[in-house]
Amino acid sequence: MTIKLYNTKTRSRVDFAPIDPDNVRMYVCGPTVYDRAHLGNARPVVVFDVLYRLLRHTYGADHVTYVRNFTDVDDKINARAAQSGRAIGEITAETTQWFLDDMGALGALEPNHMPRATQYIPQMVAMIEELIAKGHAYEAEGHVLFAVDSWREHYGALSGRSVDDMIAGARVEVAPYKRNPMDFVLWKPSSDDLPGWESPWGRGRPGWHIECSAMSHELLGESFDIHGGGNDLMFPHHENEIAQSCCAHPTGDFARVWMHNEMLQVEGKKMSKSLGNFFTIRDLLDQGIPGEVIRFVFLSTHYRKPMDWTAEKEVEAESTIFGFIQIVADFCDFKSVDFCKPSQKVIDALANDLNTHVAVEQLKRLRDSSKGTQLACDLLFLGFFDREGLQRRSSEYQEVCALVSPLADRLQELRREAKETKDFTQVDRMKTELLAANISVMMSNDKVVLRPEKDFDLAKLEALK
RNA sequence: GGCGAGUUGGCGGAGUGGUUACGCAGCGGAUUGCAAAUCCGUGUACAGGAGUUCGAUUCUCCUACUCGCCUCCA
Helix, strand or coil: CCCEEEECCCCEEEECCCCCCCCEEEEECCCECCCCCEHHHHHHHHHHHHHHHHHHHHHCHHHEEEEECEECCCHHHHHHHHHHCCCHHHHHHHHHHHHHHHHHHCCCCCCCECCEHHHHHHHHHHHHHHHHHCCCEEEECCEEEECHHHHCCCCCCCCCCCHHHHHHHCCCCCCCCCCCCCCEEEEEECCCCCCCECCCCCCEEECCCHHHHHHHHHHHCCEEEEEEEEHHHHHHHHHHHHHHHHHHCCCCCEEEEEEEECCEEECCEECCCCCCCCCEHHHHHHCCCCHHHHHHHHHCCCCCCCEEECHHHHHHHHHHHHHHHHHHHHHCCHHHHCCCCCCHHHHHHHHECCCHHHHHHHHHHHHHCCCHHHHHHHHHHCCCCCHHHHHHHHHHHHHHHHHHHHHHHHHHHHHHHHHHHCCCHHHHHHHHHHHHCCEEEEECCCCEEEEECCCCCHHHHHHHC
């Protein structure tokens, strides 16, 4: 099977061929840890989690190396520390754990490596020295800057810009010590109240971009397969990563395939604090929206299209997931799940540039044909549940069904009598109460089946007991 | 201003150079004590214009609009 992926670098869909099938390597830009992850932060995590799962399935779980960093040195963090009076390390440690917890709730597997920027300062310093030695960077007023003119003909290739275009359209304030307005910071000086490390250029801290170049090199080598992130990172972050890495390691390719997910919107608008439609994953989880529902909404839209988070979609996803659980509860043989493979249609859909929408449609087809075991298997594969969680949800549903089952017998008995007397008052009364508790009542000729639906409320059945 | 992405039926959302997914909602029918579920049937969409083509929703160009990046933000 060939996995096809859209490569931003070439703006085309390519057949994915790993450098080393025994060690497929992927790097995804992770969060800056200063606050709870918001909904938008979660999109790349979920998207690349699906890709990670597909790669593991295709090349073997032990033959994929997935790296996602934590940026734990950044001026936003410093600002947060200054404003809250808390220690930087305390903030970053806490936020890092929040991130892992929240992403775990969305079913994201943890990457093989989750490097923290602060643990790779020596590698960054070494890389910067290399860049200076090769004439791609220069020191100025305590800063070290990357000289885009030293790589002018390549710089901007990923995002489709030329240095000249960017200078023409730039709105940035240009620091006077820059040789070219587009030159970006590799290292900057730290005052005593800011975190800093000793370096050949004095006490300072790294610029934003160098960490990804240094850490991907350290953990994945000078050439690796896939680099991912949100498309807002394309410029300048990824462009600068490429410049740094390719100039420091000219014999390597750096990342061969670049993948970018589109942005997320909320009710048709950009999620932003100023619009007041900003919320975190934790906010949603606390509202009782389960992680698998959030994941389902995400996967219903292709990753390269803007995804609109709406209350309506969330509600629909919740029903759909509930419907899956019903079918799993009724038809899944959990003993077989362990030996079950994901549907070929799901794999094919994902292999087609991560067409998660089509994969999700396949789940619905399995549901409609009551293929509970296969459905369970695919739900697990796509990360909606782990095995334990799914089995628990399934059992819980079965228990509820068992509780209402005697009522079905009673209703059937009432119905049998009513058919003789032609007086259906009692039957209808009972049915109304069941419906009010969100229990579907399905009456065939000789049988009554009660099915608790989403938001069923057994408390409302007290009157029937 | 520069760069990029997008515009599909009531809504959501795939996909394809020709046979017009799918989901939800809707409508008609079968079925039902009434329903539900199910089954059958049904709605003839691809922003607008021009071009390429035997034929374009699918390719090219233009226009409009939306969104993103260029500034901390995935």
